Amino acid sequence: MMLSTAVKNQSRLLTRVSQFGVLAALVLLIIFGALRYTGFMSEYNFSTFLRYNSMFGLVSLGMCFVILTGGIDLSVGSVVALASVVAALLSPYGALTAVLGAMAAGALIGLINGLIITRLNIQPFITTLATLLGARGLALLLANNQGGVGVDPNNAAFTWLGQGNLLHLPVPGVMMIVAFVAGSVLLSLTPFGRHALAVGGGEDASKLMGLPVNRIKVTVYVLSGALAGLAGLILASQLGAGQPTEGVGWELSAIAGVVVGGTLLTGGTGSVWSTLVGAMLLGLIFNILNFENGKGVISLSPYWQSVIRGAFLLLVVLLQTRLGRRSDRS
């Protein structure tokens, strides 16, 4: 009845392979870019890439936790916008205030999500669909219907958060990496992470086994909101303005990133690191398409770009599930 050791090792290996499949795809794409495009491997492009994609990384991380518990958070894009406005409005009162304010605004929407889901028993998809609208409305209200809310230009610390460098790395990139390290510790080394996975794997069972299911769920939505808030802060700092209309469709990018990372939307399994890889992979495809266009060999209209992005998503997800399934079987 026990699996033989050889079989066991083989299955472990295959699980690894499936996890590293996306990583391999990422590395291959980078090599492809490096060989094909001049300026692709420049430090400038690297830091540009990180500055922009760190926001997607952070949102995907939050989304990953939510999806692990079997939920979904469609509100993140609007939360990014809301938090960026809050950060801009608070920027005259110091960088720290702005950071805390942005994250608190995100966490607050997350809390509302969590409470509606657990107390009113409304499904996450619908709840966060509603807050997607609501948070956008709030962002526009706070921004007084203007397209951008100017940041205090004299607050250098605030500007540094989005535009500065730390140890030659863009600060947003550093924030993202720190967040992912913390997220990884949280998921695999703390009981909370295990409990979140358990809730995703079987909510009723978790309840009967005595886990505080509601508290866990509320926590992951708060976490997702706070991380989206952090992304909003980066956005405001980087663009020098709060952006109430930004973030449209980010939730779908985040979901795609998580899925490409091999996490099941049904919850119960998943990995923080492959989410990072998944999110970066999707970002890279944009970068590569820009460079390809610049090369001028084949000039793609933006319309073709979305067709290609759709096809690419399909391809990666397929590869991912194929590899994953093969490892399951043995």
Add this chain to the structure above:
Amino acid sequence: QTLPKLAAKSTYRVGFAQTESNNPWRLAQTKSMQDEAKRLGYQLVYTDAAGSTAKQVADVRSMIAQKVDVIFLSPREDKPLAPVVKEARNAGIPVILLDRNIDPALAKAGTDYVTFIGSDFIKEGQRVADWLIKNNKGKMNIIELEGTTGSSPANDRKKGFDDAIKKAGGFKILASQSGDFARDKGRQVAETLLQAHPDANVIYAHNDEMAIGAVSALEAAGKKPGVDVLVLSIDGGKEAVKMVVDGKMNYVVECNPRFGPEAFKTLQGYAKGTKYPAKIINQDRDYTPQTAAAGLSSAY
């Protein structure tokens, strides 16, 4: 720091960072740029930010990384693009702004970028208001169809119109709601507002698309567009100008998207060392029932 020089060459690799391509106006602008580049034999490196300022920043940066010769930028917003404009200058790439400007407090023409070519959105709103004031038939009740909430043309066209109207006095804006610059949404909003405010006799739309939607809405409600209710719009595309000719619309201010020739002429001039003012304002026409027929063939 000063503007980088541009060597005079027979061909250039030119970046064009478009904001979005979800409306006919933008499409016409892009096409004009592409056509002109092709005519001159230049290579156009084209990006589309799909309505996201953050993506547009990343797009411009990728152009910088690719070391294009010049960047044409249609900034989605006035503040966020300022840092990348400076980054381009520092990387030795001159930037020419199209159709929307950058906050002068953050970046200056002549030092940070070459110049701005475009129209004045506030002025456009004002021109519509001026026509209405001039053609005032007494007791004008206005429905305003706004553009996408938060976008700068929507805000400016509203500001220009509303301020002028308020100053003139005797006009009433019954309702002002967003129709998202889109025909279908504009139609639906107009249908609803006309139903709630049957006494409306003017519809001012921030662009042609919504105005055309409003004409459909008026017809569906059994009213005669252009007669029972005046329809005013901005942009001046062929379809709208045709409606002025047909009497379904009454006044359209042009906001010409054909930037190509002017933009590339400026590029070549800059390479030759010509000095440009901070703003090159397009000479936009307008179409009244009297002038529309004549202008129809040249409308974009």
Add this chain to the structure above:
Amino acid sequence: MTFSPVSASPPLLEMQGLQKSFAGVKALDNASLTVGAAEVHALIGQNGAGKSTLIKVLTGAYQRDAGTVTFAGQPVAFGSPLAAQRGGIATIYQEVNLVPLRTVAENIFLGREPRRYGLLQRPVMNREAERLLGELGLTVDVTQPLSSYSTAIQQMVALARAVSINARLVIMDEPTSSLNEREVETLFGVIRGLKARGVSVIFVSHRLDELYAVCDRITVMRDGRTVYAGDLKDISRLELVEQMLGRQLRSETRQTGFVRSGAGGQVLLQASGVTHGARLRNAAVEVRTGEVVGLAGLLGSGRSELARVIFGADQPDAGEMRLAGQPVQLRSPSDAIAAGLGFCSEDRKAEGIIPELSVRENLTLALLPRLARAGVVDPHRQAQVVADFIARLGIKTSGPDQPIRELSGGNQQKVLLARWLAMQPKLLILDEPTRGIDVGAKAEIQQLIGQLAQEGLGVLMISSELEELIEGCHQVTVLRDGQTVARLEGEGLNEPQILHAMAQGSAQDTVHP
């Protein structure tokens, strides 16, 4: 009604006058339960009597409508299973309630993981899990997901979890329904050990033998009420069953109700050399019309897998199958159904019922295409079939419109049986058809199977109860490690022979040509 008081020492648990209704259905109606210290207490009753509900009310999974609960001398009202667990009550719920995607070790320690500085101590946890399972006679890789193991192993994991919680009361709601006899013995050992440590146990089971083997006292429930409580040694099986059913019986109902008739007619199903992954290697089985063939084997011996392959639910890697002499390839269950097969799977919850749908829709699900003309269902015929089977099988339901999830486990099983009987199949495959079904219903179902066979139906029945196999089958095929190792019939069909084949009989010397 008053019941004989417990021994001198104060009771550990006392539940009085409990009420609980679901959407107007009274699940508990003045139920009571008293459990003494260091006592193994049996809780029995027919399907739907309210046993599981009583337990869930106690542990806070449901909130009671009325009644008092005293535990260890204190009045309590646990707000959640966690509170009950903290209060000293460990529970194995009826449907295995673990998290399949998490590892075995995590399932055992979920909610009380060993930690240091707030961080998980995974090695400690895994070691502890291995030790706990070892004590139950089980060596498995505890770092694998629970879902990679059989129901029986999952049941043992649940047991390990319950035992390892330092509880004063351990509740086991039908823990034995998916265990074989050896494992049941292990379980009894555990229960006795708990008792020796002064822990009380509430034990729910439909198997009377088991009750008499380990329990001290007994509480009988009927229709949400407690109808009897007392020492087990004071009550005979006959009286017990009478209490459960609420009526006088002439003699003790026989454990099985099979009517065995003469051997069957032509060969109906012939499967040979069936191979599927590592679980089935060269399995063979043959069923004739009018014959009940039993499929015996230890847990994980491949019985369910063989059934699934025959039914087309899984595709075999190799093997031949003939129906009425014709070679067939069944690519899907619908193929199998079209060929006249029916299959009642062992996992009712995951593979049987459609919880949200009504009894009516569940019962006629497979039959629907036949009840329809041009794709449109004939409601009259449908209603007729449903009414007919509710009456025939004595399904306890408030009406055909009741969602099946509201039925008790046993009644759900009856609906599923009816789903297949309504199809009038040629061959019916039943995987543990009487698991978790009360004595009365069990005998009825067994009788029904016997009768159907007499009318010409071929039946392939998987069961872990030897008695059921011996009394009810014309022939028993024994599987071991995915291989057919014996085919027993007539004189050869007896307990020692089956056990011998299950445990060690070699393929070479016992398989019949």
Add this chain to the structure above:
Amino acid sequence: MSGQLVPATSVRGQNGWQDLLADLKQVRASLLILAALLIFNALLTPNFLSVQTLNVNLTQVATIIIVAMGMTLVIATGGVDLSVGSLMAISGVLAPLIFLNAGLPGGVGVALAFVVPVLVTAGFGLLNGVFITRLRLQPIVATLVLYIAGRGIAQVITNGQLQSFDNPAFGYIGLGRPLGIPFQVLLMLVIVAITYWLVKRTVFGRFVLAVGGNETAARLAGVPTARVKLLVYSFSGLLAGVAGLIVIAINRSSDANQVGQNMELDAIAAVAVGGTLLSGGRAQVLGTVCGALIIQLIRYTLLAKGVPDAAALVVKAAIIVAAVALQQRRRRE
């Protein structure tokens, strides 16, 4: 065994009207909200009680309801279809290409313009189904692919250009008024009736619910689960195609960038507000109709009352949550 029959009177599901009433009872929470909105508007919104208001609202909601019918079935199987908006754009782009094609005689062109785009989107729906059943992608991911790529395809076909036209024969689907009733409203009613009938009366309808309720069990009971899903997603694609035709007919123009924008959110919200759980196994067709009407009326009310867009979003969010919460409270009772 004595096959005793229960007297026929206790057997439900005989009388269609009783059935309908029972269904309406199930969605009475949505009906109540709808009634409240109507009363509120009747009292406080000027000119609300008029035929034209009814026309405006029904024509505006028709496309949402049509798409939401497909969405109801998709959600009943436990899935979701994010691609509907993009599919609307595809059908909207194809139709004018066909009837504006000079090579086709007028009548044929218009006839084909009704049929071909709808078949194409049904085909794309089928493709969604294939992704889900054959490639075993989760519905959100599978339909996300066409959500992204579908609009791109529509834009590529026209190179993003808007197509304007004036074709009364084709325009009938959006502008025709037989007996004074807008044609698209009649079409919507027919589609609602068909969907309702599918769910209530046909084997297919039961199979849809069975697949959503417990797919493994359904498969073991002989339900052709893959085929059921393929059909459901094709149906959803087909209806999205129809909705796309209506939108372009009303506007006398087709804009690949705009047709069907955010339709998936409106349709899903309508289904949820109508009381269908997103986890599958249920389908409240009439509830979805109510849900769509509620959302439409909210939009109308907020616009008519001049509530600014930003505030309107917040109000809309709150009402969706409240409606779904009410709906679920009812169910639990």
